[in-house]
Amino acid sequence: MSEKKVWFITGTSAGIGRELAEKALEKGHQVVATARKPEVLRDLAEKYPETVLTLKLDVTNKNDIAEARDKTIENFGRIDVVVNNAGYGLLGAVEEPSDEQIRGQFETNFFGVVNVVRETLPVLRAQKSGHIINVSSGLGFFAYPSYGYYSATKFAVQGLSEALAQEVAPLGIKVTIAEPGGTRTDFIKGVVRPENVLPEDYPSTTELFELFNGRKGGEFSDPRRIAEILVETVESENPPLHLPLGEDSYNGIQNHLDKISREIAERREQSLATGFQTAAA
Amino acid sequence: MSEKKVWFITGASSGFGRIFAEEVLAKGERVVATARKPEVLRDLIEKYPETARVVKLDVTNEREVKNAVSETVKEFGRIDVVVNNAGYAVVGAIEEVTNEQAKQQFDTNVFGVLNVTREVLPILRAQKSGHIVNIGSLVGISAFPSFGLYSASKFALEGISESLAAEVAPHGIKTTIVEPGPFHTGFSGKGVFFGENSLPEFYASTKELADQFSEFDGPNSGDPRKGVKVIIEAVESENPPFRLPLGLFAYEAIEAKLEQVKEEIATWRERAIETNFDAAATA
Numbered sequence: 001m002s003e004k005k006v007w008f009i010t011g012t013s014a015g016i017g018r019e020l021a022e023k024a025l026e027k028g029h030q031v032v033a034t035a036r037k038p039e040v041l042r043d044l045a046e047k048y049p050e051t052v053l054t055l056k057l058d059v060t061n062k063n064d065i066a067e068a069r070d071k072t073i074e075n076f077g078r079i080d081v082v083v084n085n086a087g088y089g090l091l092g093a094v095e096e097p098s099d100e101q102i103r104g105q106f107e108t109n110f111f112g113v114v115n116v117v118r119e120t121l122p123v124l125r126a127q128k129s130g131h132i133i134n135v136s137s138g139l140g141f142f143a144y145p146s147y148g149y150y151s152a153t154k155f156a157v158q159g160l161s162e163a164l165a166q167e168v169a170p171l172g173i174k175v176t177i178a179e180p181g182g183t184r185t186d187f188i189k190g191v192v193r194p195e196n197v198l199p200e201d202y203p204s205t206t207e208l209f210e211l212f213n214g215r216k217g218g219e220f221s222d223p224r225r226i227a228e229i230l231v232e233t234v235e236s237e238n239p240p241l242h243l244p245l246g247e248d249s250y251n252g253i254q255n256h257l258d259k260i261s262r263e264i265a266e267r268r269e270q271s272l273a274t275g276f277q278t279a280a281a
Numbered sequence: 282m283s284e285k286k287v288w289f290i291t292g293a294s295s296g297f298g299r300i301f302a303e304e305v306l307a308k309g310e311r312v313v314a315t316a317r318k319p320e321v322l323r324d325l326i327e328k329y330p331e332t333a334r335v336v337k338l339d340v341t342n343e344r345e346v347k348n349a350v351s352e353t354v355k356e357f358g359r360i361d362v363v364v365n366n367a368g369y370a371v372v373g374a375i376e377e378v379t380n381e382q383a384k385q386q387f388d389t390n391v392f393g394v395l396n397v398t399r400e401v402l403p404i405l406r407a408q409k410s411g412h413i414v415n416i417g418s419l420v421g422i423s424a425f426p427s428f429g430l431y432s433a434s435k436f437a438l439e440g441i442s443e444s445l446a447a448e449v450a451p452h453g454i455k456t457t458i459v460e461p462g463p464f465h466t467g468f469s470g471k472g473v474f475f476g477e478n479s480l481p482e483f484y485a486s487t488k489e490l491a492d493q494f495s496e497f498d499g500p501n502s503g504d505p506r507k508g509v510k511v512i513i514e515a516v517e518s519e520n521p522p523f524r525l526p527l528g529l530f531a532y533e534a535i536e537a538k539l540e541q542v543k544e545e546i547a548t549w550r551e552r553a554i555e556t557n558f559d560a561a562a563t564a
Contacts, residue, residue: 062380093444093448094395094398094399094402094441094444094445094448094449095399095402095403099343102392102395103392106387106391106437110387110433110437111383111384114375114380114383114430115380117375118375118376118380121375121376122376125483139440140440142443143440143441143443143444143447144444144447145444145447145448146444146448147444148440148441148443148444148445148448149441151440151441151443151444152391152437152438152440152441152444153437153440154440155436155437155439155440156391156433156434156436156437156440157433158424158436159420159421159424159429159432159433159434159435159436159437160375160424160429160430160432160433160436162423162424162429162432163374163375163424163425163426163427163428163429163432163433164375164429166424166425166426166486167374167375167426167427167429167484167486170485171483180556183556184558201406201452202448204447204448221556221557222556222557222558225555225556225557225558226556229552229553229555229556232552240545240546240548240549241545242542242545242546243546243549243553244546244549244553244554245553245556246553246554246556247554247556247557249553250546250550250553250554253542253546254543254546257539257542257543258543260422260524260535260539261536261539261540263522263523263524264524264526264532264535264536266522267515267522267525267526268532270511270514270515270522270525271511271525271526271527271528271531271532272528272529272532273507273510273511274464274503274504274507274508274511274527274528274529275503275504275507275528275529
């Protein structure tokens with residue numbers, strides 16, 4: 001595709017965000033790569049002096065977001081693609097993390113997305129075009145024990161994105177939820193451990209921690225492939241709302257949806273016994 | 282069951298919570314009914330002086346949560362069923378809801394549930410029994426436009442409930458998430474607030490949803506008393522369900538959503554799963 005787009009990406013210091021910035025730049029797009037520590041993006045700025053803008057942005061800070069948005073418009077005149085990618089994982093059973101850890105998890109993974117969406121929507125609306133990509137997870141569809149808070153934030157992103165997609169479609173704006181599974185990045189190194197561990201009561205926390213640090217590297221997706229697919233998705237005619245990435249994520253989501261279908265069908269009669277004029281029917 | 286259970290119910294001043302308290306008390310079981318304004322529950326104590334207790338509880342206030350839970354244990358010695366029912370809805374497109382409104386939506390609907398759950402879990406674990414019933418919503422599975430923050434809060438509740446269920450099952454604790462559709466509870470009158478940054482020229486969906494609410498709360502929606510009876514039955518059953526859609530509207534909307542996602546992701550399957558390193562080389 002010849003048309004050059006302006007990408008605004010959060011969390012580009014590493015992982016999928018970083019790969020996506022590189023891939024979009026390689027393909028000749030203009031990219032605003034943001035991170036809490038923009039120093040780590042210096043090599044990108046050197047390699048693509050014309051087409052990249054590297055900016056400091058903490059998604060929990062509304063001023064950072066507004067400033068980055070304004071600089072994007074100053075430099076590139078528009079925003080075509082907003083990628084909400086910044087996020088991290090919090091390990092622990094429901095009882096284990098501290099209140100602050102739980103709040104922090106939602107502040108970045110969920111309210112960070114809300115903040116960026118709210119600050120950039122007026123621009124997209126005025127253009128009557130744009131594409132918002134929210135990087136969620138297969139774990140936005142199903143949740144593991146001892147990883148519930150992370151899942152809850154990603155579930156919340158799914159709900160928000162589904163509503164958003166319907167709200168902004170009439171305004172010419174598209175929404176895609178990217179749902180990667182296990183990906184070979186440093187994401188797992190950044191996973192936060194809970195403050196109040198109860199190892200005897202919740203062995204699942206230890207198990208998951210060991211799994212994360214385990215030797216299962218071969219099963220992970222290549223973040224470069226994920227970045228390529230995301231660029232292709234943006235360039236495609238009819239981008240999907242839900243986009244599982246990786247066979248593990250795809251299968252996990254499909255199995256989970258099937259499981260819910262069976263689960264609710266088993267209790268169908270019970271579920272329906274609530275109308276004002278049922279029983280007789 | 283001969284033993285009288287102890288129920289701890291949040292948001293008992295009206296709607297599902299109130300009916301829950303009434304139904305369970307009518308069965309002779311013991312109830313701690315909590316609300317931000319406990320005065321409105323006084324008639325319950327008068328009618329059931331032995332088995333009803335009323336405690337002031339704003340679920341966003343951790344001190345009040347601690348107090349309500351310890352009062353329950355002091356009065357009745359245990360907690361068998363926790364009903365996380367307190368909640369409300371903010372209506373508006375994502376741009377129309379203020380930051381404060383978005384935060385408050387999560388403070389009550391998500392963090393409120395977590396506050397109560399985290400406080401009761403040590404007690405349920407010590408008992409090696411208990412049942413946590415979270416009142417979710419059909420929009421916790423299928424989000425509506427101009428209902429995004431409320432939907433997101435209920436999606437979050439689905440996620441945390443799934444993890445919770447797996448974490449506490451080994452401790453003899455059960456978890457159920459109820460997913461009601463529209464019920465004739467007065468929710469759309471008292472439980473709904475509108476986004477403060479109204480942008481009607483861009484988001485027609487907000488008015489459409491508001492209009493729908495008047496239908497939702499009419500006699501064509503579910504009977505909340507029947508709904509509560511279904512939940513109680515589920516709690517008392519041998520193998521309580523984890524997920525319980527409530528009402529035809531909710532059931533059909535959830536079913537449709539599951540099918541729709543399955544179809545959508547299938548269309549993109551080929552592209553989506555080719556993420557392995559050296560996909561071509563190893564093929």
